[in-house]
Amino acid sequence: MTEILVQAGPEGRISRAEQSTERIVEHPAWPLLKDAVEQIRPWQSKDGSIDFAAEGAPAVADAERAVARVSAAVGELSPLLPHDAAYHTALVTDLRRWADGGFAVPDFLDSLLAFQPAAHREDGLQHLVVFPMYTQNGNPDRNLEAVVLRMVWPDWLAELERTRYDNPLYCGITFEDFTSGYDTNSAVLFPETIAVREAPERFSWGGIFCDREAARFRRVTTAAVDILGLDLPDDIRELIADQERCQEAFVLWDMVHDRTHSHGDLPFDPFMIKQRQPFWMYGLEELRCDLTAFKEAVKLADxxxxxxxxxxxxxxxxxxxxxxxxxxxxxxxxxLGGQLLFAYLHQHDVVRWTDNKLHIDWDRAPQVTNQLCAEIEKLYRDGIDRPKIVHWFAGYELVASHLSPHPGSRWAKGPDALDLTQPPRKLVDDVLPDEFPLSMFYEALAKKLKNVIASTKGITASTPEGIAA
Structure with a gap:
């Protein structure tokens, strides 16, 4: 059951003693809310509106009743979550406004602004989230979704964020339960995916589901290690077998990765929002952030x-x-970033594929991985003094020095093969969909891992047979 609930203190923190001890998903109102959301989702168009003239569309009264059920369930659950009281009040208002407006394109900006999970980063704290949204790497449409999540914020992580890796917007989270949009490959909850009338001046939080990332990692890694005949040290085997330990690794990795997008020598907007650039530049940026997390992890281990x-x-x-x-x-x-990392380690004899088995030089892996990180950092530092198109070619050359471009690539032939009178964004049209095809090693691995990777759709820490393929 639940203890007596009080509002958050002056600093916005909810102590463990003040939290509900009842899992929200075990409350009778949760399945009612979830069923109502699942009823609404098929009625919605891509933009989140409901076209009542479409084939199979509901009567307006049916849609209104379904939304009323969502609001009623939120009202029942909200007292268990005092830290979300303002958000839930705004949410019910936004739901009613959507219904009163004839279920046009939804606008949940007011409730989005009221939802402030980063203000209450308390380990184990639950949140009930309902928004019309797309789920990144999941459902591309702005359907209504409901998800119950739990904050992951252990003391050791909070101390690292406070003293070494300041990231006040980052939220490590785990799934409790979710509607269909999250029964996918999506492992994030980002405010920019939510249907609003206008984007806020700045976002104040971002959540990453470390339980899904950890469970997916364990399943795919277990299969890959078996397929490749990789001999693992005991501590790595113990890591892969331990969901909680993997979640701790991912919540730290994600926190450092996320902050790296805005740190370092940056010749451009690191998130590349509303920019049109060749996809290898996005690949280098994501790899830079991961390798920075790796570099910091070496320091943390020391x-x-x-x-x-x-x-x-x-x-x-x-x-x-x-x-x-x-x-x-x-x-x-x-x-592409993964291909580049493997090729770099292979070409520096850290990774060897011999006698149909993969071998890793565990002692040299940190040094050589950090060496690749340094090369990408130099690319960025030098890029500050380059024109955009010159920087793009420099990025291409870095990737192509380790991965073979497609033989039909115009970019691989150099500047003379492109019409440089066009603006840079037009030159992106000359990039092939697969500029750097998979090597023979990865073509073979892809066939053997295909079903395993497909099986991770919707996976969480509580998925039956946790890491079985």
Whole structure:
């Protein structure tokens, strides 16, 4: 049951004693809310509106009743979550406004601004979130979604954020339960995915589901290690077998990765929002952030943080085994980053594929991985003094020095093969969907891991048979 609930203190923190001891998903109102949301979702168009003239559309009264059920369930659950009281009040208002407006394109800006999870980063704190939104790497439409989540903010992580890796907007989170948009590959809750009338001047939080990332990592890594015949040290085997330990690795990795987008020598907007650039530039940016997390993890391990060594393994294995063979080959910038890391380590004899088995030089891996990080950092530092198109070519040359471009690539032939009278954004049209195809090693691995990767859709820490393929 629940204890007596009080409002957050003057600093916005909710002590563990003040939290509900009841799981929100076990309250009778949660399945009612979830069922009402699932009823609404198929009625919605891509932009989140409901077209009552469309085939199979509901009567207006049916949609109004469904939204009323959502609001009623939120009202029942909200007293268990005093830290979200202002958000839930605004949410009910936004739901009613959507219904009163004839279910046009939804606008939940007011409730989005009222939702402030980063103001209450308390380990174990629950949140009930309802928004019309798309789920990144999941559902591309702005359907109504409901998710119950729990904050991951252990003392050791809070201290690192306070003293070494300031990131006041970052929220480590885990799933309790969710509607269909999260029964996908999505592992984030980002405010920019939510349907609003206008984007806020700045976002005040961002959440990453470390339980899904950890469970997916464990399943894919277990399969890859078996397929590749990789001999693992005992501490790595113990990591892969331990969901909680993997979650700690990912919540730290994500926190450092996230802040890196705005730190360092940056010749451009690191998030590249509303910019049109060749996808290898996105790939280099994501890899830079991961390798920075790796570099910091080496320092943390030397300083006695056990999570530091775990982050190193997580970065190496997720980047080398899962990223290159996940998704399609159309501008797959995360896949490209994984290919580049593997090729770099292979060409520096840290990774060897001999006698049909993969071997890793565990002693040299940190040094050589940090060496690649330094090369990317130099690319960025030099890029500050370059014109955009020159910087793009420099990025291409860095990638192409380790990965073979497609033989039909115009970019691989150099500047003379492109019409440089066009603005840079037009030259992106000359980039092939798969500028750097998979190597023979990855083509073979992709076939063997395909079903395993597909099986991670919707995975969480509580998925039955946790890491079985």
């Amino acid at each position: 300083d006695g943080f056990p999570q530091g060594r775990d982050v190193q393994y997580a970065v190496l294995f997720d980047r080398m085994f899962r990223f290159p063979v996940t998704g399609d080959r159309v501008r797959n910038y995360d896949g």
